[in-house]
Each structure stands twice: as structure tokens, then as C-alpha cells.
Amino acid sequence: MIKVKLDRYDLKLMVNCLYQARDLYTDEPKENITMVTLFLLDRHDELKPGRKMNIRFDTNQLRIVIECLNAWRTALRTAGDDWQAEDVSELLLKFMR
16 A cells, blocks of 8 residues: 555546546556546545645555556657646656655
């Protein structure tokens, strides 16, 4: 288990990433990605604006998030969206600590 401190923007970015990665990242079953997405949406609804929350990720959730963030970052860089890829890179760093 790992705790990661995230704000609402980070959670929105991760939900968007996981949603996009369902089509990009085919090694993981879509049901698993959907479960993590729903988990993050629940945390987003609990979080008050302007606040941060320590969110616990189990090993499986952590693996899915990191792999999907990597896949999405690669797709963004390939598409030429470097500024968005940098946001994803910063979010990915929070999970690598």
C-alpha cells in the first residue's frame, strides 16, 4: 500500500487518463481499469475544493495507474501535446516517490 497526496485537479487528470488508457493500453482488462476509475471518482466526490487528500492505493491499483499514466503520456508525446504530457509526468512522479 502506498499513500499519495492528490488534489481535485490530479484526480480529474487521472480519471481522464484511465478513461483514455482503456483504449490505448490493452494488456490490462478494461474491467480493472474501470474499477480504479470508479475508485478515483468516489475520492473526487469526497474531496472539498482547494484541499488535498491522502489516498491509499493497493499494489494492483498502483500498478494499473502507473502503467496507464505511462501509456497516456507516451500517446500525448507522440501526438505532440507536450504541455499535457508534462502534467501527466508530474502526476506520475507523485506515484514514484
